[in-house]
Amino acid sequence: MFLFSNFLANLLVVTVICCYATSAQSDEAAANSYMKAVELGLENDPVWLTILGYEEKGFVSSRRESAFRSSSAFLHIDGKSNPSSELLATLSAFFEPVGSGSNEHAQCKYRARYIWLDAELVFKKYGIEEQTCDAYEEWKKHESVNSISVLMVGGFLENPASYFGHNMIKLNTSRHNSNNLQNESVNFGADIPQTDGIFKYIYSGITGKYRGVFSSSDYFHFANNYGETEHRDIWEYQLNLTDHEVSLLLSLVWELMQTDFTYYFFDKNCAYRMARLFSILRGIDLTTGHNIWYAPQTFVQRMASQSGDKQIFDGSPIYHPSRQSRFYNRYYDLSSDEQNTVKALIQTPSRLAANDYQAIKLESKYRVLDVLLDYYQYTSSDGQGYITDDNSPYTQVLAERYRLPAADAAFTDSPTSSPHQSRDISYSAIAYSDNSTIGSTWRFRIRPAYYDTLDHGAGHVANAALSMAELELVGDGNKVNVRRFSFIKIERVNLQATGLPGDSRRTWLLEVGAAQDRYDDMGSTVGIARAQIGRAYPVLAVNGVITARLGGALQSSYHGSGYGYLSAGLTASGSFSELLRFEVSSEFREGLSTTHEDRLVNSAALRYEVSRNLDIRLLYERNVVNELGLSVGAYW
Numbered sequence: 001m002f003l004f005s006n007f008l009a010n011l012l013v014v015t016v017i018c019c020y021a022t023s024a025q026s027d028e029a030a031a032n033s034y035m036k037a038v039e040l041g042l043e044n045d046p047v048w049l050t051i052l053g054y055e056e057k058g059f060v061s062s063r064r065e066s067a068f069r070s071s072s073a074f075l076h077i078d079g080k081s082n083p084s085s086e087l088l089a090t091l092s093a094f095f096e097p098v099g100s101g102s103n104e105h106a107q108c109k110y111r112a113r114y115i116w117l118d119a120e121l122v123f124k125k126y127g128i129e130e131q132t133c134d135a136y137e138e139w140k141k142h143e144s145v146n147s148i149s150v151l152m153v154g155g156f157l158e159n160p161a162s163y164f165g166h167n168m169i170k171l172n173t174s175r176h177n178s179n180n181l182q183n184e185s186v187n188f189g190a191d192i193p194q195t196d197g198i199f200k201y202i203y204s205g206i207t208g209k210y211r212g213v214f215s216s217s218d219y220f221h222f223a224n225n226y227g228e229t230e231h232r233d234i235w236e237y238q239l240n241l242t243d244h245e246v247s248l249l250l251s252l253v254w255e256l257m258q259t260d261f262t263y264y265f266f267d268k269n270c271a272y273r274m275a276r277l278f279s280i281l282r283g284i285d286l287t288t289g290h291n292i293w294y295a296p297q298t299f300v301q302r303m304a305s306q307s308g309d310k311q312i313f314d315g316s317p318i319y320h321p322s323r324q325s326r327f328y329n330r331y332y333d334l335s336s337d338e339q340n341t342v343k344a345l346i347q348t349p350s351r352l353a354a355n356d357y358q359a360i361k362l363e364s365k366y367r368v369l370d371v372l373l374d375y376y377q378y379t380s381s382d383g384q385g386y387i388t389d390d391n392s393p394y395t396q397v398l399a400e401r402y403r404l405p406a407a408d409a410a411f412t413d414s415p416t417s418s419p420h421q422s423r424d425i426s427y428s429a430i431a432y433s434d435n436s437t438i439g440s441t442w443r444f445r446i447r448p449a450y451y452d453t454l455d456h457g458a459g460h461v462a463n464a465a466l467s468m469a470e471l472e473l474v475g476d477g478n479k480v481n482v483r484r485f486s487f488i489k490i491e492r493v494n495l496q497a498t499g500l501p502g503d504s505r506r507t508w509l510l511e512v513g514a515a516q517d518r519y520d521d522m523g524s525t526v527g528i529a530r531a532q533i534g535r536a537y538p539v540l541a542v543n544g545v546i547t548a549r550l551g552g553a554l555q556s557s558y559h560g561s562g563y564g565y566l567s568a569g570l571t572a573s574g575s576f577s578e579l580l581r582f583e584v585s586s587e588f589r590e591g592l593s594t595t596h597e598d599r600l601v602n603s604a605a606l607r608y609e610v611s612r613n614l615d616i617r618l619l620y621e622r623n624v625v626n627e628l629g630l631s632v633g634a635y636w
Contacts, residue, residue, distance in 0.1 A: 029126040030095045034088055036121055043084040050279040051112050051252060052083055053261075067268070069211065073259040075106065091117070094128050108133035109258065111251040112280070119244070139216070140250045141184075144173040148246055150237040150274070151185070152300045152317070152419045154459045155450075155466065156230050157492045160202060161190075161265075163466055164450060165296035165419075165459050166226070167274045170219050170236065171250070181220035186253050188214050188273040190263040205265035212263030212273065214256045223320070231324035231378075233459070235317040235418055237300060245281050252280050271296040278303065282310050293448055295425050297459055304420035317418050327374040328496040329414045332540065334367060341368050346375070346500060349393040352400050366409035369401045379502030422457030423612050425449045429633030431619065436626040437520040438476055443483060443629065445472040453491065453573050454581045454607040455615065455635075463545045463573045465491035470513075474522055481522040486513040493536050495545050507536040507547045517558045518624040528555040532567065544574015552592075562596030565589040579609040599624065 042048055053066040053073070066073070066080045073079075075093055079086035090113050093106035107114045108131060117123070123130070149170040156162035171184040190210040192201060204210050226232045241249070256277075262268065272294040275286040286302040287294065304313050321329065334342065341360065344351055345368070351357055360368070376394035389395065431443040447470040451460045460466070467489050474483040489511040497505040509532040517524040532551030539546055547570070554564040569587030576582065584604045591598060602622040609615050613635040621627045 029128075030092055033121055033123070033126045033128075034091050037087060037091065037117070038084075040120060042117070042120060043087045046283060046285075047116055047280050048087065049083060050276065051116065051255065052079070052086060053256075053259075054083060067261050068259045069261060070259045073255075075110075094123070098131055102131045103133060103135045105131045105133075107131045108136055110255055111136050112248065112255045115248055115251045116280075136251070136254055139254065140171070140247075141173060145171050145246060145250065146174050146243075147172040148239050148241060148249060149318075150239065150300065150303060150313075152235040152237070152296055152459060153226050154233040154322075154419075155461065156232050157461060157464070157466065157490055158230070160198070161205070162230070162232070163490075165271075167271045167296045167299050168222060169253075169274060169277070172238070181218070181223055183219045184216055185219040185222055186214060186216050187222065188212060188270045191260075202265075205263065208262045208264050208268075210263040212261040212268070214253060214273070216253070216257065227320060227322045228377075229381075231322040233322050233325055233416075234320040235300075235458070236320060237303065237313050237317045237420075238315075239312045240314065241281070241312060248280055249277060252277060267292055267294045269294065271299040275299045275302070278312070281312065284310050284312070293426070295449060297419050297422060297425055300420040301422075301424070317420070319416050319418075321416075323374070323378050327371070327378045328498070330367070330371045330374055330411050331498055332496065333411050333414075334371060335364075338364055338368055338371075342371055342375070343500065345372060345397070346393070349396050352396060362404070363410065365404060366407060367411065369397055369404075370409040370411075372397045373401065375500065375503075379500075417458040419457070419459040421612075422459065423455065424635040425451075426636050427455070427633055428636065429617070429631045431617075431629045431631030433474075433619070433627050433629030435519060438522065438625075441474055441476045441522075441627075443472060443474045443631070445631070445633070446470070453583050454605060454617070455609075461493065462495045462543075464493045464495075465489055474516075476522065479522065481516070482514055482525045483522075484513070484515045486511055488512055493545055493547060495536070495543075496538055496540075497536065505535045505537065506533070507549060508533045509549065509551070516623070517555070517561050519621065519627055520625040524558050524561075526556045526558045526561070528553055530554075530567070532569070539572070539574055542574035542576065544572065547571045553589075560596075562591045562593035564592045565596060566592065581607045581609075 037043065049064075053068045054064050055067050057063050057065045064081070064083075068074070068080065074086055074089075076082065076085040076089035079089065090106065090110060093110075094114060094117075096106065098105055102108060111133065114130075118130075149172060151168040151170055153166040153168070155165045169186045171186070173183055189212065190205060191213050192210060196204065223234070227234060261273065272287060275294070278284045278286055284306060286299060306312060331339065331342070341357065341364075345357070373394070376392075376397065380394075426449055427445070427447040429445045431445070433441045433443055435441050447467050449468065450466045451457065452465045452467065453463050456462050456464065467486055470484075470486040470489065471482070472484040473480055475481070491507075491509045493507045494505060497503055499505055509530070511531075512529045514525055514527050516522070517526050530551065530553035532549035534547055534549030536545045536547045538544075549571075550566075550568050552564060552566040555561070557563055567587050567589050569585060571583065571585040573583040574581070582605065585602065587601045589599055589601060600622075602620075604620040606618040607615055608617075615633050615635075617631045617633065619627075619629040619631060621629075
């Protein structure tokens with residue numbers, strides 16, 4: 001009975017193959033290749049499923065479906081949900097003769113399928129002749145691409161699309177070293193109409209209204225935008241891949257550039273789609289278990305944590321500092337006298353000919369002039385010595401630099417950490433507190449992502465904050481209330497701002513959510529939206545900053561508390577060591593109505609890093625009453 005059933009199955013396969021294959025090809029060979037693929041289980045192989053974009057769908061009952069939106073991504077009418085049917089149609093298409101343009105042949109359009117299936121089945125045994133794919137070979141520069149790098153771009157708080165960083169891949173060639181800007185890069189992002197405003201962008205990005213597309217461009221375009229314009233650091237992870245793996249990965253990118261996806265800001269974003277590419281290699285899985293959030297930092301952490309046969313990165317990433325970082329690192333490496341010389345020359349560029357400048361040592365001249373060149377390029381968008389003017393301060397400094405004997409300026413390299421070494425992005429903490437009015441309370445805090453002033457890491461803005469949907473509950477054994485809920489909280493601080501013209505020390509804070517109006521009543525939670533703006537002053541001795549801000553808040557009323565207040569505050573934050581960070585804050589709030597009592601709200605926190613993903617915090621807050629607490633938190 002089994003033999004008869006097997007015979008019928010094979011007969012059905014041959015019959016179906018004949019419907020796909022043309023008379024010019026061997027129907028028998030096509031059928032044999034498919035039966036061999038079925039025997040090897042290729043229709044359910046993780047690589048095949050990755051190539052076709054299959055993902056698990058549904059919450060109650062799981063089903064498998066491709067994430068590709070375009071019907072042209074499939075050769076079979078049921079290809080979006082049936083990987084076996086798509087395999088059958090793909091193999092049949094590979095047997096078809098070449099038409100007038102070989103670039104339109106299935107072997108060229110679906111290049112990843114061809115390369116992988118050829119490695120598994122050895123097509124020459126079945127008489128399939130490999131087609132020449134000129135467009136594909138030209139794109140990937142077959143003779144010269146010898147390695148692939150993953151790029152991690154730091155966060156940028158001026159644009160919601162860039163809050164959490166960005167991932168790309170770079171194609172390194174034998175003609176250029178890994179730092180060369182002429183290399184090709186591959187990007188995934190939302191296709192956003194230029195007419196969409198910020199609110200429509202946020203809504204559409206969250207709800208999946210945008211197309212997500214793969215594209216390629218010169219690395220220079222992105223390096224200039226991220227590093228020079230937006231002042232975002234870049235970390236480059238050069239991967240250890242075989243030539244076959246490089247070819248397979250490139251062929252998958254080629255296929256994906258011909259289709260599109262639904263873009264979701266929180267999970268199916270640039271980081272997720274880039275991570276999914278690597279599921280084509282060595283059984284690597286970088287996306288399972290991401291829940292509702294997938295961040296660029298998550299991608300590089302999981303990639304760098306692979307071990308054994310799955311290890312594709314085992315070194316240190318190449319750090320590409322932004323124009324801003326290069327300027328700050330060099331400026332703060334100067335002696336106080338050298339900094340004063342820089343300030344004097346910015347104020348009066350003609351002092352390059354003065355005796356006090358000419359008298360300084362040659363080594364100092366190199367350092368001062370190189371910092372000035374960095375400064376003018378960094379601040380050029382603010383009109384400080386516009387660099388294209390023939391007689392601008394920049395060109396005067398450049399001319400003076402060329403007059404000196406050729407030599408490099410000596411600067412001390414600043415140590416940097418890498419994003420893959422940072423703690424995980426989500427945070428949960430449990431705290432015990434003693435409230436001077438209520439007594440003993442417990443607090444539970446959960447932050448889906450990303451960081452606060454005490455736990456920033458590589459790729460984050462130091463001594464700043466960025467989080468969404470952060471919730472803190474408080475209870476006393478009888479009832480539980482919301483202590484604080486931040487739908488979004490952004491605190492922007494430029495830690496190393498010099499205060500030179502064009503290098504603003506501006507700082508700002510924006511928070512929307514809910515918070516207890518006063519801590520002697522757990523039921524006093526009100527909706528609130530607050531904003532502040534001010535200036536930040538670096539305190540380099542503790543790698544910290546002091547901020548002074550003015551602002552205010554609008555809130556719902558609680559027992560006559562009024563509908564808002566004006567505020568003025570001071571905050572100091574920094575590090576005593578790599579493991580011990582602090583923040584102290586004091587804010588005066590003046591009510592907008594006579595029913596709101598004016599008050600001083602104080603807080604202090606000390607964070608000790610027990611391990612990469614575990615910390616202990618000592619907390620003090622005063623809002624009408626005093627509260628002292630101790631929390632233990634874990635990152636996940």
